[in-house]
Amino acid sequence: MLQVNYIRQNRETVLERLAIKNFKNTELVDEVLKLDDERKRLQNEFDSNQAKVNSASKEIGNLMRTGDKDGAEALKQEVATIKQTLEPLKQQMADVETQLQNKLLQLPNLPSPLVPAGKTPEDNEVVKEGGEKPVLHEGAQPHWELTTKYKLIDFELGTKITGSGFPVYTGQGARLQRALIQYFLNFNTAAGYLEYLPPFMVNEDSAYATGQLPDKEGQMYHATADNFYLIPTAEVPVTNVYRDTILKEDELPVKMTAYSPCFRREAGSYGKDVRGLNRLHQFEKVEIIQLAHPEKSYEVLEEMVAHVERLVQSLELPYRILRLCGGDMSFTSALTYDFEVYSTAQQRWLEVSSVSNFESFQSNRMKCRYKDANGKTQLVHSLNGSSLALPRIVAAILENHQKEDGIHLPKALQPYFGKEVIS
Template sequence: MLQLTYIRDNKEDVLKRLAIKNFKDAEAIINSVIDLDNSRKAAQKEADDTKAEANSLARQIGDLMKSGKKEEAEVLKAKTAELKNTEKSLDEKQKSIETEVHKLLVTVPNLPNLSVPVGKTPEDNEVVSEDGVKPTLHAGAKPHWELTTKYDIIDFELGVKLTGAGFPVYKGKGARLQRALINFFLDRATTKGYNEVQPPILVNADSGYGTGQLPDKEGQMYHATEDNLYLIPTAEVPITNMYRDVILKESDFPIKNCGYTPCFRREAGSYGKDVRGLNRLHQFDKVEIVQIAHPQESYKILEDMKDYVAGLLKELGLPYRVLKLCGGDMSFGSALTYDLEVWSAAQQRWLEVSSVSNFETFQTNRLKCRYKDEKGKTQLAHSLNGSALALPRIVAALLENNQTENGITIPKVLVPYCGFDNIN
């Protein structure tokens, strides 16, 4: 959530940057926020003046009582009672205005970094780098959804029977490959100084609000209505919320956590050829990396996180590219996002496997995640997160890119984790 003081002091900059995110009605909403806050300030000044007058009368009443002028004191008492009622009414008005301001602020996305490309669609994203050699497959090579059936390692139809579309069942070497990738990603993260945590996969509404999933993405989350709990769309939500209502010290930075969780997304409105097989699921496994950082260091950390994820893809031998997302393709809460995509040789297309984002103070303002600076002043920290990595499309690319006429070759780095070097 944007800080009200920043909006007031930098209105033109706010509108300019919201335009990069193609946010509709930005000017009307920002003007309403400022106008409402002006009304709140006016009500506060009137309430303060009323309180000061009531306090002054109280002192006069005391003096009158001491001097035996009870009738005059009673007149002032009646006036004081009126002032108290007025003060109460003004306080209620302030609270009502604050509620309206808050309702508007939570609809406003984060401001994009000035380096974010202008654009509306994924085609406008900027290709930052590309690495690796795209494999040439043998004649008769198959997409992963056919390979998984051929080798009986992932059963999509059984998932439909048990739950519905988008909930596959991993079997035999498919299940072991999943476990191998999770352990590989966690081991690499802890080697890089991330502290492993195992958070809950159900969170309360406060947690969903804290990281910006609520109210923006409420329709995309699975909601256990009886208990008012939400299945997490990513481990980012519980891990970042570990620092809700926490005041840190500068010496605590950077705070680095990683965690594996299953993730759940309704993916409402998704359809077509891009949802086949593992391309888009309702339940999937992911290892997430999260950092809470000093504002002066967060963009350097973002680059480090992006390079770290790229290093994982190199170790797996997957051709990849890095994109800087344009304003129209960024998430609601992000200030700058890099997407990393791997090449799917059988599908002949790029598959997104990671988003690495700096949220600056957007989440920490909601979370009230703060720190004391060197002068003892309370400041908002920055939050960052990234997929490191999401498994479904990694598995899809590994199966497709490493297929041979005699089976599927497992990358050497994964063999110690899998316990096998080939699927056949």
């Protein structure tokens, strides 16, 4: 959530940065400032009246001590009249504060100056490419054919049990999922990330804290009886570990990693690009999260991008890194890098990770702070990245590493899977 003081002091900059994100409802900026002015006016009136009450109460005591009962009684009447204004003022302040917070919640995070202008994924900047696209043998197949051939995933069974987009992994397919999760977690913990196994549902406060609400309520599965939300990523519960927390400066950065299933309604998704593992309602992902000092968060972002790049490289997949344009960024992000791996069988790029700096947007909502050397309380910066999302990684491994005798797994994964080849 943006801070009102920052908006007030940098109104034109805020409007310029929102334009980069293609945010249309810019009248919210002035509505926020107007409500903040009204909040301050009411607060000043309340404080002034309260001061009058306090002063008069002291004077009443003095009058009573000197025997001026009539003067004391007259002043009591004045105090009673003033007191009658306090409760309505309190209620007005609460109403205005609620309106102000609701307006602020509708404003997205401001994009970093590094974010390129643009409206669609075609406007994203390719900042790096790596790996080699394999030359596949004649008769090479896309992953949805390979999963049937090697009995790895049963999509029809998942549809029977739950619905489309909920695959059932079987045999070597389930084993491959487990191997990837274990490998990714070990890769992250070796780099200093503390592993968590969080709840897979969160309450409304947690969803608001990381920015899923009110922006994405239509994309999350909602357990209405208890008002819990199934998580779209481990970022949500793990970042909330530090909600309402004040850290010491020397505790930064905080590095966390977690595996979780992810649940996404993906409303409106259809067509050929959602076939097989390309887009699911439930999938597995390993996440990395950092809480960083504001002056170092962009160094931390580059470190996290490099970490994910090494992980992708270890899977022997062709990849590219994109800097997202303003129109393709999330509501909460200040700067995002996407990782895509190339599917030779599908002849298209598949997104497998996003690594983002949210600056203080989430921490302001969460009230996650630290005390600096002067004892002043400051907001931390939060960052997160996929390390990695499994479905499209599985698709790319199956498609790019297929040979006529089976799927030859990358060397880094073989000890976790227990075999070199899926056959």
